[in-house]
Amino acid sequence: MNGPLLKLENVGYTYNSQGVQFAALSRVNLEIHEGELTAIVGPSGSGKSTLLNILGLLARPTEGQAHIFGHALDSLQDVQLAQLRNQGFGFVFQNFSLISRLTVLENILLPTAFEPTTNPDVPASAADTNHTERALALLRRFGIESLSERLPHELSGGQKQRVAICRAMILKPRLLLADEPTGALDTSSAQNVLAMLEELHREGCTVVVITHDPDVAQRAVRIISVRDGTIVDDQRREPHDDFSKQRPNAYANASSMISTASSQRSVDWTDLHHMVSQSIMLAKRSLATHRGRSVLTGLGLFIGILSLIVINGLGEIVNNSFSKLFYTSSVRKAFIYYDSGRGGFHDRRSSDWRGLHADVEFPRLVQLFAKKGIIRPFVRSDTCRIRSNSGGFRSTLSGVNDVAEFIEMDAPLSGGRWANEGEFSSGSAVTVLGSETVDQLFKSTDPRRRNGDFPVGEKITVDNCDTLVTLTIVGVLSRRDTTMGNRDANDVIYVPTRTLLMRKGPTYFRFFSVLPKEGIDSRQLANELVNYLSLQTGGQRSFASIIPAETLERVRGFLWIIQAIVGFIGGLCLFVGGVGIMNMMLVTVAERTREIGLLKCLGAQNFHIRSYILTESVLLCFWAGCAAVVFGLMINNLFAFCVSVFVPMLKDFRWVIAPVGLSLGLVVSVGCGLGFGALPAARAARLDPADCLRAE
Numbered sequence: 001m002n003g004p005l006l007k008l009e010n011v012g013y014t015y016n017s018q019g020v021q022f023a024a025l026s027r028v029n030l031e032i033h034e035g036e037l038t039a040i041v042g043p044s045g046s047g048k049s050t051l052l053n054i055l056g057l058l059a060r061p062t063e064g065q066a067h068i069f070g071h072a073l074d075s076l077q078d079v080q081l082a083q084l085r086n087q088g089f090g091f092v093f094q095n096f097s098l099i100s101r102l103t104v105l106e107n108i109l110l111p112t113a114f115e116p117t118t119n120p121d122v123p124a125s126a127a128d129t130n131h132t133e134r135a136l137a138l139l140r141r142f143g144i145e146s147l148s149e150r151l152p153h154e155l156s157g158g159q160k161q162r163v164a165i166c167r168a169m170i171l172k173p174r175l176l177l178a179d180e181p182t183g184a185l186d187t188s189s190a191q192n193v194l195a196m197l198e199e200l201h202r203e204g205c206t207v208v209v210i211t212h213d214p215d216v217a218q219r220a221v222r223i224i225s226v227r228d229g230t231i232v233d234d235q236r237r238e239p240h241d242d243f244s245k246q247r248p249n250a251y252a253n254a255s256s257m258i259s260t261a262s263s264q265r266s267v268d269w270t271d272l273h274h275m276v277s278q279s280i281m282l283a284k285r286s287l288a289t290h291r292g293r294s295v296l297t298g299l300g301l302f303i304g305i306l307s308l309i310v311i312n313g314l315g316e317i318v319n320n321s322f323s324k325l326f327y328t329s330s331v332r333k334a335f336i337y338y339d340s341g342r343g344g345f346h347d348r349r350s351s352d353w354r355g356l357h358a359d360v361e362f363p364r365l366v367q368l369f370a371k372k373g374i375i376r377p378f379v380r381s382d383t384c385r386i387r388s389n390s391g392g393f394r395s396t397l398s399g400v401n402d403v404a405e406f407i408e409m410d411a412p413l414s415g416g417r418w419a420n421e422g423e424f425s426s427g428s429a430v431t432v433l434g435s436e437t438v439d440q441l442f443k444s445t446d447p448r449r450r451n452g453d454f455p456v457g458e459k460i461t462v463d464n465c466d467t468l469v470t471l472t473i474v475g476v477l478s479r480r481d482t483t484m485g486n487r488d489a490n491d492v493i494y495v496p497t498r499t500l501l502m503r504k505g506p507t508y509f510r511f512f513s514v515l516p517k518e519g520i521d522s523r524q525l526a527n528e529l530v531n532y533l534s535l536q537t538g539g540q541r542s543f544a545s546i547i548p549a550e551t552l553e554r555v556r557g558f559l560w561i562i563q564a565i566v567g568f569i570g571g572l573c574l575f576v577g578g579v580g581i582m583n584m585m586l587v588t589v590a591e592r593t594r595e596i597g598l599l600k601c602l603g604a605q606n607f608h609i610r611s612y613i614l615t616e617s618v619l620l621c622f623w624a625g626c627a628a629v630v631f632g633l634m635i636n637n638l639f640a641f642c643v644s645v646f647v648p649m650l651k652d653f654r655w656v657i658a659p660v661g662l663s664l665g666l667v668v669s670v671g672c673g674l675g676f677g678a679l680p681a682a683r684a685a686r687l688d689p690a691d692c693l694r695a696e
């Protein structure tokens with residue numbers, strides 16, 4: 001006959017709770033042989049449950065030595081004990097210990113989630129099929145096949161215990177440990193459960209039953225009495241048979257199990273896939289069970305991620321709008337002027353410097369800086385009276401040097417055309433109107449408005465200023481944005497510069513614009529021009545420059561600051577939401593303490609428990625992140641639509657995807673799940689299975 005499956009030599013176990021020690025077992029000597037049906041009896045508090053924990057590898061003795069399948073318990077690591085519980089032991093509990101959110105079939109198949117892959121040639125799907133077929137066979141055997149898809153709360157006590165026995169037998173264990181298996185059952189159900197245990201015993205399964213019921217004990221072959229932590233009696237009602245020769249081939253050899261558990265196996269992707277699938281399934285069921293709590297807990301994280309996505313999306317909208325509205329070709333220009341100290345750029349009263357002569361000095365300046373940029377004079381006639389035969393108003397005539405300068409305004413025509421090169425060079429009396437001048441020059445009742453090309457071809461007269469001319473309208477500009485300055489841009493009458501110069505006296509330029517060539521910095525070129533003009537005037541006069549791009553960059557920087565502030569607030573929301581998720585997961589661990597103990601009884605290792613808790617945390621955060629992505633897309637595109645409707649210059653609606661923000665939102669959600677779920681997961685993994693099973 002082979003040696004005992006389990007052997008205890010002078011085993012003692014002492015609980016240490018808050019500095020108070022209590023000896024639950026003392027000098028226990030016991031052998032459990034293969035094929036026995038053993039009942040351990042004794043009153044409450046006698047130590048029989050502690051003894052069962054040691055026999056089931058759920059606790060290590062504090063004194064003495066325990067052997068499992070001929071190996072010292074002290075020599076086995078936790079991972080080996082977990083695999084031995086999974087492959088060699090089956091557990092049946094008084095309170096059934098079924099997971100309420102799993103179906104009957106899923107509860108029975110739970111131990112298979114922790115079964116390592118022993119044959120890499122067998123596909124995972126085939127192994128799963130075999131397990132399912134065996135589970136259904138067990139259900140048929142015990143008469144509950146029709147209940148396979150029901151949840152535990154839909155079953156009677158006797159049915160629950162049958163399911164628990166099926167779960168214990170799914171991996172064909174060598175040893176079945178039952179803790180008060182009939183304690184919560186009525187008489188009829190109890191008898192059925194005992195009959196099932198006897199049937200399993202007759203088939204060669206070693207069964208150990210913890211009970212305080214004498215009637216249950218009388219069904220056993222061997223009765224061990226425990227009192228005050230010691231064995232006081234050990235009776236064998238029948239001779240012990242050597243069942244080791246009768247075991248079916250399906251039962252693994254004990255030494256093989258120890259060897260398999262002891263070997264350092266590399267990560268098996270089949271095992272990993274199985275574990276991940278099981279983790280996701282359990283996590284989804286748990287979150288669905290506490291749906292309201294899950295939604296409220298994920299709300300903080302949702303708000304934080306949503307703010308990041310919205311800020312990123314709105315930043316893209318603002319940048320696109322900013323570029324379209326303001327970053328025209330003219331923004332690259334620098335404007336150089338004589339700083340008289342009496343009004344700056346638009347001060348026309350400065351008379352202490354006449355300027356650069358239009359025909360001599362200015363062409364020399366243009367030629368000198370030709371390789372660095374295009375210099376144009378700034379010529380205008382202010383407070384002119386503009387009249388048509390049906391209306392009039394006071395405005396400014398602004399000179400335009402060439403067609404390119406029109407294009408640089410980035411103000412497309414709403415009608416007509418620009419002046420052509422011939423009209424620019426000859427100084428023709430033609431004009432292009434600003435968008436708001438038409439209604440001031442022509443009454444709404446003017447019948448000419450019915451013409452399709454109106455007001456192209458109409459004549460207007462300019463007088464009462466330094467220019468007297470009759471102009472022919474050749475085009476009308478679309479409305480220009482004046483947010484960043486030049487507020488009268490849409491009220492201006494634009495004419496070729498030569499047209500103005502031909503109607504003035506000797507002309508001197510004191511104001512210039514310069515458009516840098518590609519690769520030339522606007523500020524650097526402006527400084528060079530200012531220094532040049534200062535030297536040309538003997539260093540006695542001061543010149544200044546205005547660079548619109550610098551103003552725009554300052555505004556853009558201010559917008560970035562606002563985005564950063566709002567992003568920081570979003571980060572705070574993320575942190576608060578993450579702390580809420582961590583608290584919820586800690587509560588979940590506390591609520592599921594017994595479940596964690598059950599999983600460890602069934603063979604779950606610490607990394608299994610960590611993966612379950614982390615998966616639940618990541619899944620909750622990922623769902624919050626996905627919801628934030630959807631709502632963020634909706635908000636961003638709603639805002640983009642409103643901008644296209646209410647800002648005429650941005651009438652073309654464009655979808656805002658902001659892929660960086662969306663990707664960042666999902667990555668952050670997963671990161672929060674991992675980061676804030678790590679502490680609860682580590683705490684759950686460290687729980688002792690025996691302590692978990694004692695928890696209320």
